[in-house]
Structures are given as C-alpha cells and as structure tokens.
Amino acid sequence: MEAAIKEIRQAIGDDDAISTDPEDLKAHGYSEWSSTNIDGLPVAVAYPKSTMEVSKIAKICCKYRVPIIPFSGGSSLEGNFSAPYGGISVDFAYMDKILQFNPGDMDIVVQPSVSWMELNEELARRESGLFFPPDPGPTAKIGGMVGTNCSGTNAVRYGTMKDWVINLTVVLADGTIVKTKRRPRKSSAGYNLNSLFVGSEGTLGLVTEITLKLAVVPQEFSVAVVTFPSIRDAASAAAGVMRAGIQVAAMEIMDEVQMKVVNLSGLTSPRKWKEKPTLFFKFSGTKASVKENISMVSAIAKMHKGGDFEFAKDAKEQKLLWSARKESLWSMLALRKEGGEVWSTDVAVPFSRLADIIEVSKKEMDELGLFASILGHIGDGNFHESIMYDRTVEGEREKVERCVKNMVKRALDMEGTCTGEHGIGIGKKEALFMEVGPDTLGVMESIKSALDPHWIMNPGKIIDVPS
Amino acid sequence: MEAAIKEIRQAIGDDDAISTDPEDLKAHGYSEWSSTNIDGLPVAVAYPKSTMEVSKIAKICCKYRVPIIPFSGGSSLEGNFSAPYGGISVDFAYMDKILQFNPGDMDIVVQPSVSWMELNEELARRESGLFFPPDPGPTAKIGGMVGTNCSGTNAVRYGTMKDWVINLTVVLADGTIVKTKRRPRKSSAGYNLNSLFVGSEGTLGLVTEITLKLAVVPQEFSVAVVTFPSIRDAASAAAGVMRAGIQVAAMEIMDEVQMKVVNLSGLTSPRKWKEKPTLFFKFSGTKASVKENISMVSAIAKMHKGGDFEFAKDAKEQKLLWSARKESLWSMLALRKEGGEVWSTDVAVPFSRLADIIEVSKKEMDELGLFASILGHIGDGNFHESIMYDRTVEGEREKVERCVKNMVKRALDMEGTCTGEHGIGIGKKEALFMEVGPDTLGVMESIKSALDPHWIMNPGKIIDVPS
Incomplete structure (x- = not known):
C-alpha cells in the first residue's frame, strides 16, 4: 500500500496529488448523511487532474492490488464511497470542468466533479435555453450521479440519469482508457456500455468524462x-x-x-x-x-x-x-438533537401499490414510536422514508434497521425494488440479493469479474467480494 | 449436431418441436430484406412453447456446443439471424401470448413473438387508453425489437426500445433462467441488465418474457x-x-x-x-x-x-x-425489377451534422449513378438510405457496398454511430470496430465471454468469434 502511494506521488509528480491526512481520510470514508457507515477508512486520497492521471493511478493500484474508490459529491446514502477494504479514494475535486459545449446538438461534455446545479447555472448564464434535467440532492456531482443512476423530482417527466448519458470515458481496472460511444443521441451499435456503467457505482471502472444530453428550458x-x-x-x-x-x-x-x-x-x-x-x-x-x-x-x-x-x-x-x-x-436534519441521526432510504413499487406500502410502513413506525416522514416521487412509484433516531439510545438504531428491512421486503413482495434512485452501496447488498436472487446476481458477478478480475474497483459495493 | 437435435426432440416430447425441413431452414437463415446474407443456413429450427422448453434447448445446445440463434419477426436488416456457424434457430412462433396486463401500473408482460402492431390493436380493443410507442417495421416482433434496440418514428418523442423495458426473463447460455428485475418502473438496484440484454442481439442470452412500459394514448x-x-x-x-x-x-x-x-x-x-x-x-x-x-x-x-x-x-x-x-x-421494394435488390441501412450523427452527411452521401450516389433515396428520423439525427441495385450486373453490389461503407465512415467522422436502430448483426461488425476501437470492443468481448464462455449464443454477430 505504501509502495503504491509512493509510486502514485512519483507518477503524477505532484506532492499534493495524494493525501494521507487523517481529516481527509475521514471525509472520504465517513458521511453523516449516509444510513450506512463502517469503521474502516481509505488509506489515502488521490486528487487526479486528468483522465491520464486517473489511468496512471489505476495502473499502479492494479499492480499492487490496491482498492480504488471514486469520490465526487460525497452525498450518497448507502455507504457507496466507504472503504471496507481500505485502498485509495480517488477524489475528482480538480476534475470539475466543462470540456465542450455543443448547443447545436444539445449536449455537453463534463468532468465528474461538475455539480448539476452549477451546470444549470452556467447553462443559464450562457443564455443557451438548455438545461440538464436530473435533480438529486443539491450537493450531488455528475460523477456520483452516473455511479448511482440517480434521479429526483424531474424524473417523472424526464427520466433518470441513464437517459441523459450520450457517452462516457472510463478508466478500467487495469488503467485502460475506453470511450463507450461517440456522440450520437441514439445508437444500436453493440452492447449498451453507457447503461452498464451508469449505476455500477464505480465497481466496473472510473468514469472521467461524461457527455450529457440537454433539454430545452420550457417557456x-x-x-x-x-x-x-x-x-x-x-x-x-x-x-x-x-x-x-x-x-x-x-x-x-x-x-x-x-x-x-x-x-x-x-x-x-x-x-x-x-x-x-x-x-x-x-x-x-x-x-x-x-x-x-x-x-x-x-x-x-x-x-x-x-x-x-x-x-x-x-x-x-x-x-x-x-x-x-x-x-x-x-428540515429533518435541522430537527435533530444531540445524538440524533436521520436514516433516509428509498424503495420503488409498481405505482398502483404505492398507497398500500406507505400506509403499512407508516403504521409500523408509529407503533414502534419512531418519528418518521415520507416523501416521494409518486409518479415513479418511488418514495423516501426518513426516520429520526438517537444513536445513544440502546437498541434504537436496530429498531430503525428492522423497520427499513421490513419496508424493503414489503416493496419486493409488491414486485418493487429495494432502491429507486440511491443505489446499493454497502447498505442494500442483502436486499439486492433478495430482489434478484442468486442467478441474476451471478450474472452481475460474472460481469464484475470479467471487467475487474482482481476486484479492486470499489470492492464490497453492490456485490460481496468472493471469499 | 444430430445428437443434439434428437435429444431436443426427446426433451420436449413433441415431433414438431424441431424441424429440419429445407424450406424452413431457408426461411430462418436467409432474408430478402436483409442487406447482408451468407451462404450457410441453420441445421434445424426449434419451436419452443415455454421458457422451460427454451431452457431445455439451451442446456442441450450447451452440452453439444451447438450455436443457438433466436428468431421472431425475421425483419432485421444486417443478417442478425443468419447462421454462419450453423446451429439451431430458435423460433418463438408459439410464444406469442400476452401473459399479464397491469393497466393500473401501465405495463404488460408479453412473450417474444408478440407483434408490436397486434399488441397495440389488442390494447385498443381492450379500451385501455394505453399503447406501446416503439414503431419499427410493421412485421417486427417484441423479441427481435429487444434484440436490436430498435425504435422508429415515435422515438423523438418516446425514446427507443431500451426505454420501454421494465424487466426481461432470459435463458442464459447454460440454460439457467434469470429475471433481470421485478416490476418497478424505476430502479437503481445493481447493474442495469435490462439495457445490457436490450440491443445484444441474442448474443448474451435468449429473451423469453418481456415486461413493457405502456404510455397513455394522447387525446x-x-x-x-x-x-x-x-x-x-x-x-x-x-x-x-x-x-x-x-x-x-x-x-x-x-x-x-x-x-x-x-x-x-x-x-x-x-x-x-x-x-x-x-x-x-x-x-x-x-x-x-x-x-x-x-x-x-x-x-x-x-x-x-x-x-x-x-x-x-x-x-x-x-x-x-x-x-x-x-x-x-x-414503395422502394415495389419498384424492383427482376434481379433488383434494395440495400437499406441506417446511421446516426449529432443532429447539427445531419444536412452535411445527407448532402455528401446523396452526391456520391448520384455520381455513381445509383438510384437511392433517403428518409430519416431527423429529430434523432438518424436516417436511412435505401439503394436500389441489380445483383445480376457485375460490380453493382460492390459499388453499393462501397457507398454504404463511405457513409458509415462519414457518420463516424462526424462523431456519429454506424447504426441508430438496426443493430450490428453480421453486416456492421467492421463498422462497430471502427466506431469504438479495440479497447471498447474488448470490454464487450469480455462481457460476452463471461456470459457465454463457449460462444454458442448467436455466434459471429456484433463481435467476431475469437479464433
């Protein structure tokens, strides 16, 4: 691990390119927003400035079999950027540029740390008449949004992240740089690698450039x-x-x-x-x-x-x-008292079942005396439950955990999914297994092994590392 | 091969389950619509009646390493269902039922040989107020539409096939039956296997059930x-x-x-x-x-x-x-004389370049004295060129082929794609290689090898079989 860090520092030729500062490590391995946190932290944080530098980092990590965990906005909720196997967090903080804007084609090429809100502000500033529709939490950045296939309130009209990606530049586990497609808005050419990398949470490769479709701002x-x-x-x-x-x-x-x-x-x-x-x-x-x-x-x-x-x-x-x-x-976070935590999670069901699942889930929480609220993207059958609890009260977190598990189980029984837009991360691996079963998970595992044979790309997320 | 045929006949327990009739073989290996045809034909045609029977066929083919080629509407244009390695064509003719209709959730579960036009007629007959938007050629069936990620004139408003699939039941190369998802309209749970199978032209598995989103018929x-x-x-x-x-x-x-x-x-x-x-x-x-x-x-x-x-x-x-x-x-086909053929192909470009590519491509064809017409889904930057030629005139087919190649090259130079909605099949493998390059094709190849280690699923399509 130390050899890898040293080599990365040399390869990039910049002392600030990699940090082992404890504060930095904590900021990249722990999140107060996330429902799932673990004890471990990454061993170092790398700050690449280009796709080429990301490739260099990946090559070195591949050589030393060091895990790589991508990081952009850090606002994911299921421990998606935690570091259960240590390794290096790759923070795209310096890769936050708009690389190319093609107003005539209604698309834009960006780096992973571009914030979707700033992107929209910039598009307004340029008087382009265009905007980028997916609207997750305000601190989210495009890289992480690709990772979790997020969406938001606009999804009922405009779809989710996967619907807005024209192509991706991806650094693979061995450092190879690939581009999924050229720049057509529509294509049937070969396997749809866009949609495979979107939602793969950095487990198949590191996304370093993204070409996004844009929509016309309504009158x-x-x-x-x-x-x-x-x-x-x-x-x-x-x-x-x-x-x-x-x-x-x-x-x-x-x-x-x-x-x-x-x-x-x-x-x-x-x-x-x-x-x-x-x-x-x-x-x-x-x-x-x-x-x-x-x-x-x-x-x-x-x-x-x-x-x-x-x-x-x-x-x-x-x-x-x-x-x-x-x-x-x-609002919910603001109400927390000392020791207070908010567990925020999401599920989605066929939308005829939405009232059923909300009613039953609310009743369970009321009976357990938990303070919980529900809000949802109702047109997509997708809703969030935010449960407040006190981590200092023994057994309270377990109670919440049980409630969330029951809600997920209920969603699956109604032919739904364990997550509509937050992703699996560490927190919902068991739920994913329940949702799709061993054979379908086996297909995902085969793909993972094929693209990342040493399981160094964000290991332990979505699928367990084979023992 | 003969042993496999015998075993399939026994396993399904029905003499009509598999045919070796020469007419049947020709109908499943040659197409007058397709721009690409080859000399070989499948050795047999199987007619399964259920997912379970498809699984039995796949298990036997896996055991004997016999290629399996899925067939539904037979209207693809790039030799997508041809049999360059012989093997068994699996015709879904008897799997043409609507299995479940969920009007409240605006979705429907169908088998591969449901025709999209009949599906829409049925939805109208049931006065559901719903319809299925993708509208490719009128003879296309849902199975093949999944295979090629087709679209049609409605795509500019409603998107392409991949946008209308909620889940798929797939028989893998070894006969394992998997389901990609349950039935939520939106999900971020694990790798997006829907979008991986959609457009994979039967090279990763045989799709036997499809849950489709439906849209509301406009007023x-x-x-x-x-x-x-x-x-x-x-x-x-x-x-x-x-x-x-x-x-x-x-x-x-x-x-x-x-x-x-x-x-x-x-x-x-x-x-x-x-x-x-x-x-x-x-x-x-x-x-x-x-x-x-x-x-x-x-x-x-x-x-x-x-x-x-x-x-x-x-x-x-x-x-x-x-x-x-x-x-x-x-209209174009009706104008053919004896010996006449129509080569129909499609490309897509960022839409600001559409006029450029159409102008240059038309000029080239005019100069070569070819009778060719252009029509296109212009909002998607996607267009079709139909070129008439006489196969009995020496060198004429070669001239057409060169024209098509030049048009594809032009589309790629304009950052487009070699196919917007027809797929790769046999005809555009070289073009796909030019489009994405060896490393990205390598990613596709890894996925193919991971899911189909013996390369028995529609071999020779999209990617060359490794020698």
Whole structure:
C-alpha cells in the first residue's frame, strides 16, 4: 500500500496529488448523511487532474492490488464511497470542468466533479435555453450521479440519469482508457456500455468524462400544492393524473409528518403549511399547455377529495411553494438533537401499490414510536422514508434497521425494488440479493469479474467480494 | 449436431418441436430484406412453447456446443439471424401470448413473438387508453425489437426500445433462467441488465418474457407535411423545431427521390406528392397543445423556406398524409425489377451534422449513378438510405457496398454511430470496430465471454468469434 502511494506521488509528480491526512481520510470514508457507515477508512486520497492521471493511478493500484474508490459529491446514502477494504479514494475535486459545449446538438461534455446545479447555472448564464434535467440532492456531482443512476423530482417527466448519458470515458481496472460511444443521441451499435456503467457505482471502472444530453428550458412554469385527507387519497389522485396521461413536470408527495417537519424547521418561514398529506405539482411547457394541464389536474384532485389547490402567482411564489419540497431533508436534519441521526432510504413499487406500502410502513413506525416522514416521487412509484433516531439510545438504531428491512421486503413482495434512485452501496447488498436472487446476481458477478478480475474497483459495493 | 437435435426432440416430447425441413431452414437463415446474407443456413429450427422448453434447448445446445440463434419477426436488416456457424434457430412462433396486463401500473408482460402492431390493436380493443410507442417495421416482433434496440418514428418523442423495458426473463447460455428485475418502473438496484440484454442481439442470452412500459394514448393527433427547396433547409427547420423544445410526436424527413418513389409506387394513390425534400410531422397531446405546437412549427418551417404546410383535416386524412412515410420502404421494394435488390441501412450523427452527411452521401450516389433515396428520423439525427441495385450486373453490389461503407465512415467522422436502430448483426461488425476501437470492443468481448464462455449464443454477430 505504501509502495503504491509512493509510486502514485512519483507518477503524477505532484506532492499534493495524494493525501494521507487523517481529516481527509475521514471525509472520504465517513458521511453523516449516509444510513450506512463502517469503521474502516481509505488509506489515502488521490486528487487526479486528468483522465491520464486517473489511468496512471489505476495502473499502479492494479499492480499492487490496491482498492480504488471514486469520490465526487460525497452525498450518497448507502455507504457507496466507504472503504471496507481500505485502498485509495480517488477524489475528482480538480476534475470539475466543462470540456465542450455543443448547443447545436444539445449536449455537453463534463468532468465528474461538475455539480448539476452549477451546470444549470452556467447553462443559464450562457443564455443557451438548455438545461440538464436530473435533480438529486443539491450537493450531488455528475460523477456520483452516473455511479448511482440517480434521479429526483424531474424524473417523472424526464427520466433518470441513464437517459441523459450520450457517452462516457472510463478508466478500467487495469488503467485502460475506453470511450463507450461517440456522440450520437441514439445508437444500436453493440452492447449498451453507457447503461452498464451508469449505476455500477464505480465497481466496473472510473468514469472521467461524461457527455450529457440537454433539454430545452420550457417557456412556462407553474407550481401548485394540494392537500388530501389521507395518503391513499393523495396517491389515488396521483395515479389518476398518470393514467390521464397528463404531462406534469414533477409530482411529489409529502405526508403530514413531513409537512409538520417543514413547519417546525422554519426553513420556509413565514409560510406555514397545512399538516396534511400533500401533493406538489410542477407544470411546464407552453403557456396554453400549462394552463390546460393545471385545469385537468385540479379536476382530478377534486375527485379524490383534494382541497386548497394553491397556485403560485409568480416565480417568487413558485419558489416558495416548491421550497417545502426542496427543503424536506434539510428540515429533518435541522430537527435533530444531540445524538440524533436521520436514516433516509428509498424503495420503488409498481405505482398502483404505492398507497398500500406507505400506509403499512407508516403504521409500523408509529407503533414502534419512531418519528418518521415520507416523501416521494409518486409518479415513479418511488418514495423516501426518513426516520429520526438517537444513536445513544440502546437498541434504537436496530429498531430503525428492522423497520427499513421490513419496508424493503414489503416493496419486493409488491414486485418493487429495494432502491429507486440511491443505489446499493454497502447498505442494500442483502436486499439486492433478495430482489434478484442468486442467478441474476451471478450474472452481475460474472460481469464484475470479467471487467475487474482482481476486484479492486470499489470492492464490497453492490456485490460481496468472493471469499 | 444430430445428437443434439434428437435429444431436443426427446426433451420436449413433441415431433414438431424441431424441424429440419429445407424450406424452413431457408426461411430462418436467409432474408430478402436483409442487406447482408451468407451462404450457410441453420441445421434445424426449434419451436419452443415455454421458457422451460427454451431452457431445455439451451442446456442441450450447451452440452453439444451447438450455436443457438433466436428468431421472431425475421425483419432485421444486417443478417442478425443468419447462421454462419450453423446451429439451431430458435423460433418463438408459439410464444406469442400476452401473459399479464397491469393497466393500473401501465405495463404488460408479453412473450417474444408478440407483434408490436397486434399488441397495440389488442390494447385498443381492450379500451385501455394505453399503447406501446416503439414503431419499427410493421412485421417486427417484441423479441427481435429487444434484440436490436430498435425504435422508429415515435422515438423523438418516446425514446427507443431500451426505454420501454421494465424487466426481461432470459435463458442464459447454460440454460439457467434469470429475471433481470421485478416490476418497478424505476430502479437503481445493481447493474442495469435490462439495457445490457436490450440491443445484444441474442448474443448474451435468449429473451423469453418481456415486461413493457405502456404510455397513455394522447387525446388529440394531427399530421402535417411541408416541402422545402433543399434537404439543408428541411434539416435546418427540423433543428429549429428541436431547439425550440417543441414536443412533436414524430418528425421525419424524406428526400425528393423518396417522394418520387412513393408516387411511382402508387401505394398512396390517388394522392400525388410534390417531389421535393419533405418533412412529415405528427403532433399529439391535448387539443390546445397540439394547436399551439402546429402554429409554432409552421412559423419555424416558414423561416426555413418551407412551403405548402398541409394539415390533415380528420383521421382519414391523417392516415393518408402519414401513409407516404409509412409506405416508403414498401414503395422502394415495389419498384424492383427482376434481379433488383434494395440495400437499406441506417446511421446516426449529432443532429447539427445531419444536412452535411445527407448532402455528401446523396452526391456520391448520384455520381455513381445509383438510384437511392433517403428518409430519416431527423429529430434523432438518424436516417436511412435505401439503394436500389441489380445483383445480376457485375460490380453493382460492390459499388453499393462501397457507398454504404463511405457513409458509415462519414457518420463516424462526424462523431456519429454506424447504426441508430438496426443493430450490428453480421453486416456492421467492421463498422462497430471502427466506431469504438479495440479497447471498447474488448470490454464487450469480455462481457460476452463471461456470459457465454463457449460462444454458442448467436455466434459471429456484433463481435467476431475469437479464433
């Protein structure tokens, strides 16, 4: 390991290229956001400045059989960048540039540490009329977003990360640099390596350049908020909107607890929200289509006992209405007391089952006396549960863990998935095994072994390292 | 090989389960549509009735190292189902059922030989208000559509085959049956095996069940046709529509030759078309949005010298206007004389380059005296070239082949792909190598070897069998 570090330092010819500072190691192996943390840390953190340097690092790590763990935003939730086998965390902090912008083709080439929010700000600054739709947590960066195949509130309209990748430059386990494709928006040429690397959490290679599709910024936006007597009514209304084929830009659900959390946090003050199950809608398109969509959604909401359909009158009010949704995780984190932790997780089910799983899961948590809130990308059948607990109280974490496991099991029983957008990391390996079974996991393992025969790429994530 | 055939007959317990009839072999190894045909034929054709029977066939073929080639619609164009190494063609003719329909979740589970057109007819018959968007050639079936990651005119609005697959049941090379996922519309759980199998042309496994997403049938449709003085003007108008973010349901280009072909064929008679570069638009959505989209597109077309913006007044006229596009390949085939063949191929480029590549490719064909037409999914940067030639005239096929190769090379030079929706098969292996290079092809080869160590699954397609 020390030999590898020394060699990397020499190869890159820069003393700052690799750090063994304890603070640095902790920041790259532990996360207060993540539901899963482990005791170990990486042994060093490398800071490459180019694909070529990443390749050099990989070659050296391959030679010494040292694990490599990619790191960009560090906002993943399932221990996706933890270092159970030590090794070197490769932080893309210095690879944060836009390399090429092709407005005529509506695409852009970026490095892994470009933040999706800054990317959108830059696209607005350039008056391109284009934007990048996937909108996960605000601190996420493109590299990690590729890793977990993340999405966010825009997914119901625009799809998930895999739908926005045109090509990837990837450094393989032995340091070979490959490019998955050239730059067509559509292709049937050979195996779809884009979609294989997207969501593989750095276990098959290190993504160093990403060509992203961009979308045209719609002419008009509107935001509306509607409350319902029960989660089931809200879910039925949402299903009605989907089945009517109304193109909402986003459709989010928040339960009464989450609404209360937002009020308590004061983050959207002076606005106070009704503490009821609530649907948040975003509309976008042309003026006429937005108007029409709103009136259709409003009619459907009424049919399902929706009340107080509130619209934003202008951009400022839009921001205010949407802020309750955007601030939800922060609101929860802000309420933590000393020793408090928030376990945040996600599952997805066929959307006719969403009300069922939410109802049962809420009931279980209530009975166990846990403070938990639910919010979800309801049009995708995907929701998040955030459970607050005190790590200093014996048995409390175990109680939460059991609840999460039960919810995952429930999702699988309803033909769903253990994660809609957070990924497997370390935290959901067992759940993945339950979800797909040994033979399908065996296919994943064969692919992993074929591309990374020494299991040095983010080992212990998604699949257990064979003993 | 004979032992394998005998054993399959015994295992399935049905004499009709496997055929060695010469007519049958020819129908499964040769295609008059395909640009690429070879001399060899499969040695037998198996007709399984269930996933379990497919698994039995695969186990026996694995034991005897006999190649397996999947077959459904037989409409692929690059020799995708040819049998260069002999072996057994597995025809899914008897696996043509809808297994489960989940209207509440907007999905449906089907077997490989369900035709996409019949699927849509059935969905209409059940008054589900749902449809399946990908629309390749009318004879295509879902199994083959998965194999080639096909698309069609709806792709600009709805994406390609990979975007509509929720899960797959796959029989692996050794007969193991796996299911890629359960039934969530969105998932980040492990490697994206859906997208790996979609487009793998049966080289990684035999797909026996497919769960497809469905979309809501829009309220309103409209169709319009506009002519332009040049392909470049038409392409500029199309780019303008894309950059304005107007959501067309389809946007197709046909050159003056293709319009002439349609007129000559008489297939849309009594309607006669202007023999000029033409854009075909399909609009769909709510009443207001369709109206609005039409007026925006009409304004953009005018800015690019578009004339004679013709609308369909009703459903019948819509069908008539759209028919010129739908009948284009048939029109071309209908014009063949004795000995005549049509070479139909596709490439895709970043869409700002579409006019360039079409102009140069047309010029080359004109200079060589070839009769060729162009039509394309212009919003995806994807177009088809259909070249007529006489196989009995010496050197004519070679001339066509050279033209196609040059067009592919041009597409790659413009950062495009050698195929947007037809796949690689046998015909474009060299092109794929040029497109991605040896290292990326090496990644594909590793995956192939990992999942099919004896190279018995549709060998010789996409990647050469290692010698």
